[in-house]
Amino acid sequence: MNTVNSHEYLVITANGLDQVGLVEKFTNRLLDAGCNIEASRMAVLGGQFAILMLISGPWNALSKLEDLLPSIGEQLGLSIAYNRTRERTIEKPMVPYHVEVVSMDHPGIVNKLSGFFAQRGINIEELNTSTYPAAHTGTTMFSVQITVGIPADTHISTLRGDFLDYCDDLNLDATFEPSRI
16 A cells, blocks of 8 residues: 555656747646656657656556546647556666667668567667768768667677677677677
8 A cells, every 4th residue: 555655656748839938837737746856768750749758656646647638638739648657666687888870761660679689688778760861961860879678698799799790790880888888
């Protein structure tokens, strides 16, 4: 049973037309409900603004927020989805590593990289991608940054070598380094 002082968690995803002040307006509603932002990712994607948040608070504050989210979405022009969750538990020790890959843009890069890690039982903790024009040619380049959680009993140098060889075979420039977070 939860007490008023214990914290529960809610994951919120929201998106709508990008507009100045949207973050301030949205976070103000969270604050008014008595909730706290534990972690978030927000970005402009095309003409849309996307929000992904982990919210914490006592059960009554989260219940209040859940009741308010449909009207908040209407008021701010956001499509909002939310789910209750729990605090993350880690079953075995993990070592965070940061992976960066750059190449000429083409379909399938994220799929191939995620497949490499999935086949080895390595969880992707975070993944960010972007495209940009190459400086001198204007060719569309693709960049991906991935944080992975590697089981502590993994032989890192073998994994690193296998990953860099895999990327070389796919003509991807890559780095694979310990996370500095």
